[in-house]
Amino acid sequence: MAASSITGKVQTVLGPVDPETLGPTLTHEHLLIDFRVVFQPPNNLDEAGMAEEKLSLSNLGWIRHNWNNSLDNLTLLDEEVAKAEASHYFGSGGRTMVDVTSNGLGRNPGALARISKATGLNVVMGGGHYIGSTHPDEFEVMTADGIAEMIIRDIEQGVDGTGIKTGIIGEVGVSAPWTESEHKTIHAAVIAQVQTGAPVLIHPGREEGLPLQILEAVQGWGGDMANTVMGHIERTIYDRDALKRVAQTGAFVNLDLFGHDSSYYPLAPSSYMPNDAQRLDQIEFLIDQGHVGQILLAHDVCSKHRLKQYGGHGWDHIISRVVPQMLARGISREHVDQMLVDNPKRMLTFA
Numbered sequence: 001m002a003a004s005s006i007t008g009k010v011q012t013v014l015g016p017v018d019p020e021t022l023g024p025t026l027t028h029e030h031l032l033i034d035f036r037v038v039f040q041p042p043n044n045l046d047e048a049g050m051a052e053e054k055l056s057l058s059n060l061g062w063i064r065h066n067w068n069n070s071l072d073n074l075t076l077l078d079e080e081v082a083k084a085e086a087s088h089y090f091g092s093g094g095r096t097m098v099d100v101t102s103n104g105l106g107r108n109p110g111a112l113a114r115i116s117k118a119t120g121l122n123v124v125m126g127g128g129h130y131i132g133s134t135h136p137d138e139f140e141v142m143t144a145d146g147i148a149e150m151i152i153r154d155i156e157q158g159v160d161g162t163g164i165k166t167g168i169i170g171e172v173g174v175s176a177p178w179t180e181s182e183h184k185t186i187h188a189a190v191i192a193q194v195q196t197g198a199p200v201l202i203h204p205g206r207e208e209g210l211p212l213q214i215l216e217a218v219q220g221w222g223g224d225m226a227n228t229v230m231g232h233i234e235r236t237i238y239d240r241d242a243l244k245r246v247a248q249t250g251a252f253v254n255l256d257l258f259g260h261d262s263s264y265y266p267l268a269p270s271s272y273m274p275n276d277a278q279r280l281d282q283i284e285f286l287i288d289q290g291h292v293g294q295i296l297l298a299h300d301v302c303s304k305h306r307l308k309q310y311g312g313h314g315w316d317h318i319i320s321r322v323v324p325q326m327l328a329r330g331i332s333r334e335h336v337d338q339m340l341v342d343n344p345k346r347m348l349t350f351a
């Protein structure tokens with residue numbers, strides 16, 4: 001790793017901070033996002049008009065089930081809404097939020113800095129590139145080194161001339177099956193990690209063997225497992241042996257969909273979205289296997305219906321409701337603090 005002024009520190013949108021100051025941390029969120037890239041028109045022709053409706057009490061039940069069939073639901077672009085919602089998290093004791101709205105999802109550095117100032121939260125901004133369907137055309141001819149230069153510039157100089165710097169490379173998207181362009185963007189993320197010491201956070205497509213396949217490729221490119229996060233674990237790996245093999249790589253495992261409790265999964269109807277109790281089953285398994293030091297927690301809020309003012313659980317859900325559930329099930333306070341404070345601190349500190 002190239003030592004730089006950020007080595008040993010965490011890079012937030014307001015500048016570098018001492019890792020000891022982070023406190024409870026959510027490691028995969030979207031304060032603002034334009035997630036219409038996953039929009040699909042309703043399957044049922046009778047419901048076609050609902051795609052254009054604003055979210056309201058009369059369609060909220062439908063949206064909870066068909067969350068990617070509503071254009072309004074997939075746009076979180078209001079800074080004032082984000083500030084109010086993030087304040088609930090601060091009020092519950094949360095102190096840091098990792099916003100992994102990477103290129104392709106409407107990243108907005110200025111807004112993240114304003115939200116951080118207004119709420120008092122540390123906000124770490126993501127870089128790198130989301131799944132292939134959002135990649136610019138020039139990626140077909142660019143090399144991994146060329147793409148890595150863009151990622152490194154965001155870390156060292158800031159995004160789009162704002163001077164606001166990224167503190168993590170992610171979420172870097174991989175589809176199932178893994179495309180050629182996405183091989184380049186993962187390779188580019190690894191090159192940037194090796195050069196800067198920044199952590200890499202990966203979004204895998206829904207295929208059970210894919211997370212391990214990606215991590216093996218990351219290792220092959222010289223990536224640092226202790227500085228790499230595999231995301232969306234709970235909706236990707238149902239099999240315990242497969243989960244164990246991923247944890248045995250040494251990478252962080254992110255159970256990052258807490259609060260998403262509708263089992264129907266519109267993006268992959270043949271699979272399912274686990275609920276919080278099933279997430280806790282997976283966490284207890286990982287703890288039993290000796291992997292508590294790699295577990296990270298988040299909600300991956302990426303649509304309106306997950307926020308309080310639209311009838312959702314809000315960003316205080318993990319601290320206010322999941323942690324008490326963990327303690328009631330016999331997970332120790334020490335392990336809770338490890339997952340919520342110590343592991344994110346280690347993950348976000350530049351190597």
Ligand SMILES: [Zn+2]
Pocket residue numbers: 028029030100171300302
């Ligand atoms: Zn996400």
